[in-house]
Each structure stands twice: as structure tokens, then as C-alpha cells.
Amino acid sequence: MKLVIINYGAGNIQSIKFAFKRLGIDAVLSDDAEEIKAADKVIFPGVGEASSAMAKLKATGLDKIIPTLKQPVLGICLGMQLMCNHSTEGDTTGLGIFNVDVIKFSKEVKVPQIGWNEITNLQSEFLTSIPENSHMYLVHSFYAPKCAEMIATTHYELDYASALQKENFYGVQFHPEKSGVVGEQILKNFLSL
Amino acid sequence: MLTKRIIPCLDIKNGRTVKGVNFVALRDAGDPVELAAKYAETGADELVFLDISATEERRKTLADLVLRVAEKINIPFTVGGGISSVEDVDVLLQNGADKVSINSSAVKNPQLINELAAKFGSQCVVVAIDAKQINGKWTVHLVGGKVPTELDLFEWAQEVEQRGAGEILFTSMDHDGTKNGFADEALAKLSELLNIPIIASGGAGKMHHFTDTFINGKADAALAASVFHFHEIDILELKLELKNKNIPVRI
Numbered sequence: 001m002k003l004v005i006i007n008y009g010a011g012n013i014q015s016i017k018f019a020f021k022r023l024g025i026d027a028v029l030s031d032d033a034e035e036i037k038a039a040d041k042v043i044f045p046g047v048g049e050a051s052s053a054m055a056k057l058k059a060t061g062l063d064k065i066i067p068t069l070k071q072p073v074l075g076i077c078l079g080m081q082l083m084c085n086h087s088t089e090g091d092t093t094g095l096g097i098f099n100v101d102v103i104k105f106s107k108e109v110k111v112p113q114i115g116w117n118e119i120t121n122l123q124s125e126f127l128t129s130i131p132e133n134s135h136m137y138l139v140h141s142f143y144a145p146k147c148a149e150m151i152a153t154t155h156y157e158l159d160y161a162s163a164l165q166k167e168n169f170y171g172v173q174f175h176p177e178k179s180g181v182v183g184e185q186i187l188k189n190f191l192s193l
Numbered sequence: 194m195l196t197k198r199i200i201p202c203l204d205i206k207n208g209r210t211v212k213g214v215n216f217v218a219l220r221d222a223g224d225p226v227e228l229a230a231k232y233a234e235t236g237a238d239e240l241v242f243l244d245i246s247a248t249e250e251r252r253k254t255l256a257d258l259v260l261r262v263a264e265k266i267n268i269p270f271t272v273g274g275g276i277s278s279v280e281d282v283d284v285l286l287q288n289g290a291d292k293v294s295i296n297s298s299a300v301k302n303p304q305l306i307n308e309l310a311a312k313f314g315s316q317c318v319v320v321a322i323d324a325k326q327i328n329g330k331w332t333v334h335l336v337g338g339k340v341p342t343e344l345d346l347f348e349w350a351q352e353v354e355q356r357g358a359g360e361i362l363f364t365s366m367d368h369d370g371t372k373n374g375f376a377d378e379a380l381a382k383l384s385e386l387l388n389i390p391i392i393a394s395g396g397a398g399k400m401h402h403f404t405d406t407f408i409n410g411k412a413d414a415a416l417a418a419s420v421f422h423f424h425e426i427d428i429l430e431l432k433l434e435l436k437n438k439n440i441p442v443r444i
Contacts, residue, residue, distance in 0.1 A: 014289040018264045048314040107388055110413065112316050112359050114390045116238055116443040117195045135196060135443040137269055139291070139316040139359075156195055178269045178291065180233070 001191065003027040004039035006079075008060050010053035011045040016076065019177035019187060033065045040071055041191060046078030050102075050142070051090025053078055067095050072193045073169050080164065080171030081142060089142050098164045098171060100147040109157040112141040117162075119174065123151040124165045126189050134182045136162070136174035143173065196441045197407045198238040198414035199428055200392065201421040203228060205244045205274070208254045226261045232421070233266040236428040238443060240266070241294065241362075241416060244274030251275060256284045263289025271319055273362075277301075279308055286313060294319040294362055297335045300342060300349075303356060310357025319392075320358040322350060324379075325366035331379055338366035346379065347386055354387050361387065362416065364394040372398025372420070377410035384411035392416050400426060400434045407440050 003020060005013050007029040020027045027043070030036055044066060046053050057063045066073065066083075075083045084094045087102035094102070105111045116135040122128060138154070144161040146153065152163035154173070164171040170190065176183035204211045209223045229240055242262070244255050252275075259272055272285050273294030282293050299306055299320050309318045323338045324331045324346040331346035350361055363383060365376030375393045383391050390413035393406045397417035406412045420426040432442040 012286055012289065012291065014260070014287060015263055015291070018289060019267065021264070022267070047316065049311075110388055110390050112389070113195060114316070114360060115195050115198050115413065139269075141315070175269070178267065180267050184267060 001025060002038070002040045003043065003191070004030050004036050004041075005043040005045060006036060006062060006066070007031050008053075008062060009056045011047045011078065013045050015175075016043060016045055016177045019184065023184065023188060023191070025191065031060045031062065033062065036062070036065060037069065041193070042069060042071060042073045044073060044075040044079040044083065046076065046082060048078060049090060050078060050081060050087040050092040054082055054090075054092050054094070057082065063095060067097055070168060072190065074190050075169070075171040076177070077140065077173060077175060080173055081144065083164075083169060083171050084144055087142055097169045098144070098147070098149050098166055100144045100149065100161065100164070102142050102144050104142050105157050112139055113156045114139050116179075117154050117156060117174075119152040119154055119162050121150075121153040124170075126165065126170055126193060127151055127163060127186065129189060130182060130186060136176070136179045136183060138162070138174045140173060194441045196238070196443045197412070197435065198392075199236070199403070199431060199442070200239045200241055200414055200416040201232050201237050201428075202241040202243055202394070202416050202418045204418065205242050205255070205258065206246050207248060207251075208246075208258050211245065225258060226265050229262050229266050229270070232428070233268045236432055236444070237268065237421075239268060239414070240270040242270060242272045242274075243294075244272070246275075252281065252284070256288050259285050259288040259290045273319070273321055277305070279305075279312055282309055282313060286317060290317075292317045292319050292360070294321045296321040296323065299353065300333065300335060300344065303352065306353055306356035306358055310359070315357045315359035318358050319360045319362050320353040321362040321364065322346060322353075323364045323366055334366060338364075338369070347382060350383055351386055354389050358389060360390045360392065362392040362394055365396060368396030369394070371396055374398065374402040375406040375410055375412070375415065377406055380406060380410035380412050384413075390414065397426070400431050403431060404435060404438050404440065407435065408438070
């Protein structure tokens with residue numbers, strides 16, 4: 001199993017690397033297009049601000065490569081958001097893999113949402129073995145609204161898409177690498193896709 | 194539904210936990226990594242490591258500790274204590290910390306909050322505020338509550354939110370160590386004034402203090418040290434009690 005974590009300078013990739021190490025997988029950090037294309041599985045991480053993360057991704061040229069990948073690709077947190085059409089954060093054009101626009105929570109709720117919230121309406125073989133209403137750790141101010149590619153729903157201010165899937169592309173708003181044993185199971189599920 | 198968080202705080206000196214920790218089934222109670230893993234297994238939602246070392250090597254010792262913690266535990270953690278620059282934060286986040294907490298350095302150089310939020314995102318910037326009441330006015334203090342400032346708690350809290358803090362860790366020096374409950378009135382006022390999460394700290398003694406701070410204090414999370422370290426309160430039992438009171442928790 002060759003697992004590559006895309007390393008483009010935006011995100012806490014150490015935690016993701018360690019989470020896979022606890023599962024016995026030595027992930028490789030890479031910004032090399034050929035190495036990423038040759039991987040069995042690809043993780044697209046990201047934390048921070050959308051437009052600056054997208055600028056870093058573009059600087060590597062990987063914005064053109066990621067949408068063409070054929071193996072399972074998992075975007076985490078900002079990684080998932082960048083896989084969408086657009087984000088209002090920094091008016092950022094995304095990779096356009098998921099057909100949804102990322103927007104900000106309103107002032108009706110505390111922003112960012114920080115903490116453990118439930119995932120429900122779980123779909124796709126990626127998530128079906130996970131108990132409904134499992135708690136996952138989330139830290140975010142922007143979200144993907146409900147849409148056709150939604151495979152998990154979370155409620156904060158309103159129901160939104162906390163996981164997405166289109167063909168071989170998966171995205172999770174939550175941090176499986178920080179979500180205890182259930183999070184680890186989700187990473188295992190991804191590895192066995 | 195977003196749950197209320199229970200956060201044990203570990204005081205760290207030279208890479209070891211300080212304050213006697215009386216935790217059953219630990220080989221080495223002074224090892225922060227082992228203690229952290231124990232808390233992660235037994236229901237803690239998040240951990241805070243507060244470094245109080247004063248040695249020259251403290252930055253490196255702390256960075257090494259963060260790496261060892263990140264390797265072992267599968268829940269989020271925050272690191273604080275003596276962090277004063279973008280470079281300090283960069284190392285800690287790269288080594289796997291989820292958030293950093295700044296306190297005195299934010300008061301001395303408020304622009305640091307803006308710089309950290311711009312570079313790393315608000316989600317990883319926690320501003321810790323220690324305050325106590327002086328003539329009825331909540332006054333921000335530095336150096337673990339020893340040095341008073343001119344700052345009013347509520348004005349300072351609003352300023353740090355505007356500058357880009359993602360969360361506030363408010364410790365009431367009037368309540369800290371008393372085990373008589375959290376500063377719920379001040380906490381509720383902070384929650385009304387601000388639109389970012391507030392972590393309550395200082396005063397935990399009994400389980401009902403947590404219920405009170407989540408209901409009356411409107412806190413988003415509650416932090417405590419000795420009641421957990423000395424096993425006066427079991428986190429799972431606490432969460433069951435909170436659930437009984439219809440407070441959303443992760444069990």
C-alpha cells in the first residue's frame with residue numbers, strides 16, 4: 001500500500017501522518033506529480049485560509065493534477081473545501097470536483113465551530129460501517145451546504161454536508177485523524193476502498 | 194448537535210508533568226504522553242498542555258514533547274506557555290499541535306494575534322486570558338495572575354476576537370484553586386459579547402460546577418486540572434451526569 005499525503009505547505013500534515021502510522025501505514029509526503037499519480041491512495045489535507053492554500057497548491061501545479069487522479073483521494077477539512085467549485089473565503093475558485101459552493105456560517109452561531117459533532121445519514125461504502133450519530137472533531141468557519149454528492153450530514157446552524165463523494169473522490173469536513181477510535185475506523189475504511 | 198467539551202489541562206515543566214498526578218494504572222505519572230493517552234482513552238475531548246519551564250532549552254523541549262504527543266494520541270490538543278512569535282507557533286503546529294494558546298505575549302504585542310490568524314488561520318489561535326476582580330472590575334492579569342494590567346476583561350476579549358482569535362480560554366484567578374465553581378457570570382457575559390467559543394477555567398471542584406458553567410455560564414468547553422489528575426472526578430461519570438442534565442456530550 002503506497003499512501004501519499006499531498007504536501008503543499010498548507011496544513012497540519014504531521015497529525016495525519018501519525019494517524020496512519022498508528023494504523024501501520026508509513027505515508028509519504030510529496031508534492032511530486034508522478035509520485036502522487038503512482039500512489040494507491042492519496043490524502044489531500046489542508047488547514048488555514050482558502051485563497052492562500054489554493055495559491056500554494058497552484059504554485060506546485062498540483063491543482064491541475066488532483067482532479068485527474070484515478071485512485072481514491074480523500075480531502076480533509078480545507079482539503080475537502082478546495083475540492084468544491086468555489087469558497088466565499090477569499091473568493092476562491094476551487095478544483096471543481098464537488099459541485100457545491102462553500103459558504104460561511106452566519107452570526108446566529110459561534111464561528112468557528114470547534115468541537116465534536118455528530119455525523120448522520122451516512123452513505124457510501126466509505127462510511128456505512130460507521131455508527132450513525134458518531135461524534136467527529138470539527139474546526140471550521142465555512143461549510144459545504146447540502147448537495148447531491150453529500151454522504152454525511154452534520155447539524156450546526158443548519159444541516160450541512162460534512163462528507164462528500166464523487167466517484168473516486170472523497171471529502172470530509174471533520175478530522176478523522178483527531179476523532180478517536182471512530183476516526184481511525186474511517187481512515188481504515190479509506191485504506192480498504 | 195455540537196457537544197460541550199471537557200478538557201484536562203496538563204502543566205508541563207522541562208518535558209514532565211508537574212503537580213502530583215495521582216492516576217491509577219500509569220507506569221510513569223510524570224510522563225505527559227502517557228497521561229495524555231490515558232485521558233484520550235477515557236473520554237477527554239481535548240487536551241491542553243501548559244508549559245511553565247523557564248530554561249533556555251524550553252522551546253526545543255516543548256517542540257519535542259508536542260511531536261511525541263501527536264504521535265501517540267488521537268484527539269486534538271492545544272499547547273501554551275511562553276509562546277511569543279510566529280516562528281514558535283510554526284514549529285509547534287508542524288510538530289502536530291492543533292492549536293496554540295498565547296497569553297502574556299498577546300497583551301504585550303496584540304498584533305501577534307493578527308499575524309498568527311493570518312498565517313495559520315483563526316482556528317488554531319487560542320487567546321488565554323487570566324483575570325480577577327479589582328473593585329468589582331474584571332482586570333486582566335499576567336504571569337499566572339500575579340501582575341495586573343490596565344485591561345478590562347470584556348474589552349480585551351472583544352479586541353482579541355476582532356484581531357482574529359478563534360477561541361478564548363478564560364481563567365478566573367478569583368476562582369482558580371478554590372474548587373467552588375467557575376466564574377459563570379463573567380463567562381455568560383463573555384458569551385453574550387463574543388461570537389467565538391469560550392473555554393471556562395478555574396474553580397472546578399464538583400460535577401455540578403460543570404453543569405452550572407455550561408448552563409449558567411454558557412461556556413462551550415470546561416477545563417480543569419487537579420480534579421481529573423487526582424481522580425476526584427471521573428470524566429466518563431461526569432459526562433453521564435451532564436447527559437442526564439440534557440447537556441450534549443460525546444460519550
